[in-house]
Amino acid sequence: MSKDRNVKVSIENLSTAFEIMGSHYKAVDDVTFDLYDGEMFAIVGESGCGKSALALSIMGLHDDSVKIEGSINYKEKDLNKMNKEERRKIRGFDFGMIFQEPLTALNPLVRVGEQIKEVLSIHTSLSDSEKNNKVLDLLDEVGIPNKEVVVKKYPHELSGGMRQRIVIAIALACDPDVIIADEPTTALDVTIQAQILKLIDNLRIKQNTSTILITHDLGVVAEVADRVAVMYAGQIVEMGTIDDIFDNPMHPYTISLLRSIPNSDNNNKKLYVIDGIVPSLQNIDRTGCRFSERIKGHDDSIHEENPQLREVEEGHFVRCTCYKEFDIEKSQEV
Amino acid sequence: MYKFILRRLIIILPALFLVSIVVFFTSEALPGDPSMQELMNRPDATIEEIMKIQERYNLDKPPLERYTLWLKGTLKGDLGKSYTFRTDVANLIKEKMFNTFFLGMTSLVIMFSIGIPLGVFSAKYEGSLFDRTVLGYNFFTLSVPSFVLGILMLYYFGYTLGWFPTSGSINPSVYDSGTQIQKLGSRIYHVILPAFTAGILSTTTIIQYLRNEIIKNKGKDYVKTARAKGQTENIIYNTHILRNSFLPISSVLGFYITGIFAGSVITETIFSYPGIGKFFLDAINLRDTPIVTGLVLFMSILTLMGSLISDILIVSVDPRVRID
Amino acid sequence: MLEIKNLSVHFPVRGGILNRVLSVVKAVDDLSIKIEEGEAYGLVGESGCGKTTTGRSIVGLNKITSGSIFYNGDEITSTIKKNNSPIREHIQMIFQDPYSSLNSQKTLYQIVAEPLRNFGNRSEEEIRKRVLEMTLQVGISEDALYKYPHEFSGGQRQRIGIARALTLNPAFIVADEAVSALDVSIQAQVINYMEEMQGKFNLTYLFISHDLNVVKHLCSKIGIMHKGRIVEEGTVEDIFENPQHIYTKKLLSSIPTEHPRDREKVFKFRKEVAKLHKETEHLFYDESGRPYDLKEISPTHKVAIKEVNNV
Numbered sequence: 009m010s011k012d013r014n015v016k017v018s019i020e021n022l023s024t025a026f027e028i029m030g031s032h033y034k035a036v037d038d039v040t041f042d043l044y045d046g047e048m049f050a051i052v053g054e055s056g057c058g059k060s061a062l063a064l065s066i067m068g069l070h071d072d073s074v075k076i077e078g079s080i081n082y083k084e085k086d087l088n089k090m091n092k093e094e095r096r097k098i099r100g101f102d103f104g105m106i107f108q109e110p111l112t113a114l115n116p117l118v119r120v121g122e123q124i125k126e127v128l129s130i131h132t133s134l135s136d137s138e139k140n141n142k143v144l145d146l147l148d149e150v151g152i153p154n155k156e157v158v159v160k161k162y163p164h165e166l167s168g169g170m171r172q173r174i175v176i177a178i179a180l181a182c183d184p185d186v187i188i189a190d191e192p193t194t195a196l197d198v199t200i201q202a203q204i205l206k207l208i209d210n211l212r213i214k215q216n217t218s219t220i221l222i223t224h225d226l227g228v229v230a231e232v233a234d235r236v237a238v239m240y241a242g243q244i245v246e247m248g249t250i251d252d253i254f255d256n257p258m259h260p261y262t263i264s265l266l267r268s269i270p271n272s273d274n275n276n277k278k279l280y281v282i283d284g285i286v287p288s289l290q291n292i293d294r295t296g297c298r299f300s301e302r303i304k305g306h307d308d309s310i311h312e313e314n315p316q317l318r319e320v321e322e323g324h325f326v327r328c329t330c331y332k333e334f335d336i337e338k339s340q341e342v
Numbered sequence: 343m344y345k346f347i348l349r350r351l352i353i354i355l356p357a358l359f360l361v362s363i364v365v366f367f368t369s370e371a372l373p374g375d376p377s378m379q380e381l382m383n384r385p386d387a388t389i390e391e392i393m394k395i396q397e398r399y400n401l402d403k404p405p406l407e408r409y410t411l412w413l414k415g416t417l418k419g420d421l422g423k424s425y426t427f428r429t430d431v432a433n434l435i436k437e438k439m440f441n442t443f444f445l446g447m448t449s450l451v452i453m454f455s456i457g458i459p460l461g462v463f464s465a466k467y468e469g470s471l472f473d474r475t476v477l478g479y480n481f482f483t484l485s486v487p488s489f490v491l492g493i494l495m496l497y498y499f500g501y502t503l504g505w506f507p508t509s510g511s512i513n514p515s516v517y518d519s520g521t522q523i524q525k526l527g528s529r530i531y532h533v534i535l536p537a538f539t540a541g542i543l544s545t546t547t548i549i550q551y552l553r554n555e556i557i558k559n560k561g562k563d564y565v566k567t568a569r570a571k572g573q574t575e576n577i578i579y580n581t582h583i584l585r586n587s588f589l590p591i592s593s594v595l596g597f598y599i600t601g602i603f604a605g606s607v608i609t610e611t612i613f614s615y616p617g618i619g620k621f622f623l624d625a626i627n628l629r630d631t632p633i634v635t636g637l638v639l640f641m642s643i644l645t646l647m648g649s650l651i652s653d654i655l656i657v658s659v660d661p662r663v664r665i666d
Numbered sequence: 667m668l669e670i671k672n673l674s675v676h677f678p679v680r681g682g683i684l685n686r687v688l689s690v691v692k693a694v695d696d697l698s699i700k701i702e703e704g705e706a707y708g709l710v711g712e713s714g715c716g717k718t719t720t721g722r723s724i725v726g727l728n729k730i731t732s733g734s735i736f737y738n739g740d741e742i743t744s745t746i747k748k749n750n751s752p753i754r755e756h757i758q759m760i761f762q763d764p765y766s767s768l769n770s771q772k773t774l775y776q777i778v779a780e781p782l783r784n785f786g787n788r789s790e791e792e793i794r795k796r797v798l799e800m801t802l803q804v805g806i807s808e809d810a811l812y813k814y815p816h817e818f819s820g821g822q823r824q825r826i827g828i829a830r831a832l833t834l835n836p837a838f839i840v841a842d843e844a845v846s847a848l849d850v851s852i853q854a855q856v857i858n859y860m861e862e863m864q865g866k867f868n869l870t871y872l873f874i875s876h877d878l879n880v881v882k883h884l885c886s887k888i889g890i891m892h893k894g895r896i897v898e899e900g901t902v903e904d905i906f907e908n909p910q911h912i913y914t915k916k917l918l919s920s921i922p923t924e925h926p927r928d929r930e931k932v933f934k935f936r937k938e939v940a941k942l943h944k945e946t947e948h949l950f951y952d953e954s955g956r957p958y959d960l961k962e963i964s965p966t967h968k969v970a971i972k973e974v975n976n977v
Binding site for chain 1: 713861877920929
């Protein structure tokens, strides 16, 4: 599937390090992946795995104290080497972003129509009436009824679902090539979640926008993703098509995660519990397999000394060799 | 909007009524009245003469009747006659009020024109040398009482350097025969020292408020959204962040206005500036109850108006505050 | 064991000059629930449906507009509000956010010991013994007794919250979104733990959640709440295999796909439900949009519907 598609963004050896008490710690550690044309690429992981830091790095939204290494190649240019002004012009125009919390993501003092218009003013030379028309078109596109009324509303006057549609309209305003959605439905009710996911997916298909969907929810992944990367402690531990991940998960972490959510298979059974806790940023052991200490019932020889993300099947990548020996039943018994 | 203002004005009425009762009867409780003064000045005054004075000021009537008489007069704009100056309190206050108002407004202008830029820039360059200098300035203005700064200013700029006048609100000869522009010039010349004293000392709160708000708003999600839109840092700062940061300031602005008037007592006394603050102090010393009552009432109205102004400002700048 | 009869909680919307009550929000509107001993009752609904208010009313954290709450046949509506009422030993609550619900100034020991000090006259020795027992029960080692909440992970904090709720040996637990704020792997741990405790202490749960998967896993009986009312109530099978109310169907259809192969099926189901919603809304809600009263359609299954024969 991936062979006949064009690479839209190619991320190589990307690291994002935060400064804590004078030292830098990598929250994103050597991440490499390609984002294909028009695909829905999900990045899934628990809090603290670095998925949001990765999203902000691609958008260039970290402040200056954050050290970013590696390259983000887009249209034959490395975004990471660009100066601030060049980078700014790409944001909102080529790359749009959808945030988690639609209420706080909007300026409380500005009418929502104006907030959408702001993007058009930055990146286009449209006349005022053209911009107003474009705003109304965008509201149509994100499925907002009574658009003439809604443009004049303030964020607090709209429901959570409507606000998120406004945030999506802002991200879409300049027909970007890439959309990064960071937990776009986490703050919403389930019935709204389904609608918003569908909307993001439909817009992707319609405009052939490559979308990176950041989430902690495997259900959201199962619903819309084409390809999935699973992150743990700053690294991608497994990456493959949606079917690879759900039907043939290989990395112990992916297998464990899938087993720990309540579903129709484990009803009335004990849920699988991953031993230990997610290490905090300063406490990540950066030598060897980062998941090793959370695997029980296996000896350390199953891990690689310097684990690499390898393509084990076509398009299916797994980090470390421990997947070959890992037996979840054995890990649970101990 | 006008409905909201009207409704708020209606709520003020019962509050004013209560204030009038409290003000009247507390100043009633102050010892001394003109008949006693007369007695002190002329120990040989006859009972009849004393009775006559008491009659003139309605002092012979029971307190409740005196209150209704006073209230009726006040509603008509007649605050009674001063014991010491023997003229209408309203007329006496009018002159001083203008002076105090002029001083208050000038110090407000000084306060904002110093406070806002210091607050805005110290927040923008948080942690810089400039920011730390402003912090030091804040400690200074917070810890120096107005009478100390006032006396220092008076001594240095008034007496030692002789740049500014040391008392009064206008040059008497200009007051008598100057043109309008000369009058204004003289007034400004006289107001500068007291206004700076009051203004500089009030900058602390505004700087702190603004700085905290801006720093808080800098980290807000909508700022991230604006960046994700590709907005330039300057516009993000000047429109998104500043607009949200000025919001809480507008809510205390009304109280600043009353604060300026209330705080004028000390400044005006130090600079012998003929405003209501100094007048108020004098009136208390002279046991001139009608003046004290009139001034306290005036300050109360100002406070109520100040809170009304604040409310109107909040409602007009923050769409989240609902009027009904 | 616990019965809620015709509970209504109305929140006034105030405004105007004299702060008059302009209108009321019916957070809970004439709601009745019966929970049997040893049962785990799942109360499910979206934000604003009144499920949290219901839970808080049971433990006396809310003003009740009307209705009554019975515990083992005794009315506790007013007694539960009194601070030292013995009934408080029997009914405890676990909150959503394990961080803000624990006092950050107190150590684990103090937090777990607090209910013991509030009720009954226990000696320091007894309290110590009980605290140790409870913390070991929730899988926290003895050397952590004098740590503060911020030194624990999210899952541990939630388990401390559970330990505190269980120290007095309560029989009834109200758990309000107890696992919603937790990461997947920690959530699994807490769910398992709550199940284990239920077996061990014969606890009765009122489990309030928006997550149907979690409720399905933990509960034996489910009540679906919408607009302050129960719109459908039944066993897990009744609700999941034979949903009747349009809102239940809407919720079920909104659950994210479990496996990518189900996508088409789920999307089709959602479309059907949306269509059905338009066609049959009047059978479930009256003209003012209020859900009808519950009607029994089988011994275990009740639906809020206009006429039973509409089923």
